[in-house]
Amino acid sequence: MVQYLKTKRGYFYKLFKNGKKKRITQSDYKKSKTRKNKYALIGGTDDSKMLIYCHNRIVDLTRANTNHWQGPIFKQLLTERGIDPTKIKVDTIDLVPGGTIVADGFSKSFIDSHENEFDIVILPDCGGLWNEFQKEHNDENFQRLLSLMIELLRLVKPGGTIMFGKIMYEDWFNIFMDAFTNASIFQYSLYRENDIKYIMITKA
Numbered sequence: 456m457v458q459y460l461k462t463k464r465g466y467f468y469k470l471f472k473n474g475k476k477k478r479i480t481q482s483d484y485k486k487s488k489t490r491k492n493k494y495a496l497i498g499g500t501d502d503s504k505m506l507i508y509c510h511n512r513i514v515d516l517t518r519a520n521t522n523h524w525q526g527p528i529f530k531q532l533l534t535e536r537g538i539d540p541t542k543i544k545v546d547t548i549d550l551v552p553g554g555t556i557v558a559d560g561f562s563k564s565f566i567d568s569h570e571n572e573f574d575i576v577i578l579p580d581c582g583g584l585w586n587e588f589q590k591e592h593n594d595e596n597f598q599r600l601l602s603l604m605i606e607l608l609r610l611v612k613p614g615g616t617i618m619f620g621k622i623m624y625e626d627w628f629n630i631f632m633d634a635f636t637n638a639s640i641f642q643y644s645l646y647r648e649n650d651i652k653y654i655m656i657t658k659a
Contacts, residue, residue: 503543503574506610508560509581511553516540525579528643528651532575532618543574561585561603570609576617578607589623597627601634604656611658618653628654
């Protein structure tokens, strides 16, 4: 399915499954939003779904021991959204077996097969490409990471959210805020005051 993106700088893009993007007019973007609203109205009534990246254990947010070191943050997120943890299906994905999904979550094949599936997607502390694209602080790596974020956004249902953690350079937070129109910064206190920081993007 083709996706559409509006940046805070007022540019409009059409995003294709093959990773390419095309600049479009504001009129075309508005038409796409109308089509997506129709899609949301006729969509199924499946239970809410959450996907936690880069974790090879099953996470249970109904228990005190959730099996994830950021479990208290995930619980807080659900509370803030008024979501009952017993009413949301939580999947975890990693290349190492042990969770609910064994796969390369950054691969085009995985994203293609799970497009518009999840209400919440969280990348708390990933390695792999997420780490590779941040080894050096330069524009090339920033653009590579931004392209990956745009691809991962395809996993989220319209109206859903994706949260990107472990962003290593402070100045990139503000640039990402400019790149996505529905982006915000969320900070959580786990071991010390505001020690966990996320970029949260709501899909239009």
